[in-house]
Amino acid sequence: MSTPTRTIKNFLRIGPKQAFWQMLGIGDTKAGTLVGTDRFGNKFYENNNEELPLRTKWVEYKEFDYDAAHVEPGWHAWLHYLTDKPPNVDPNMMHQKRPWEKPDHIPNLTWTRGAYKPYSTVKPKLSEWQPVARPRE
Template structure:
């Protein structure tokens, strides 16, 4: 009985998220459009699902992704990015796509998180800013 109530609570939460947010997976409009016109093309290693169906105003096949969790375009790997932007007509799921040896593995954009890049001297980095060299002296309040 408790498990059924939890399941219904999760279903209700998902319904409300689809109704009122666009950044949590898909909206109701996207769900309906996908149901009507979408054909699943593939899925990436992050759980994002890619679809194709209908046509754009330019006559190209419409392509879209339903993100697993938070909608963040930086979670689309390079092979799928190329397919989404019409650089190739063959999706990575239909070919033996392998990244070139010089390509680094995909990393999501960390901006705004604790893992974001913070250069030396940033106020977000512990410690003191390095002393300026050369003919420039940094202004210090009270001097």
């Protein structure tokens, strides 16, 4: 969380609408330069001057119900400080849609009804014990 003066300063820079969505999404207001967008429509920002160390890069997801799997590998490497140049500048990191990739993004279905649930087709090795009691006299 940033200081109140930084929050107010960023609020005045980015406007009330953007500040509201940032507070809902990342819980902080940040202002920076747009570095690029990926093919999913996510926007990547950077601010080396006023942000805390290791908090200078961030992503604003296109969809409000975001998932970390919505970030492409090149942008993921840039966000986590593995590369200095963003993928839209570095020719080694640029890639188009590969022939083996599926046409649309497959969301992470963990904790949803569509999550994979394995089941066993093997007969159980242990059976329940059924007590046999004599009738009372």
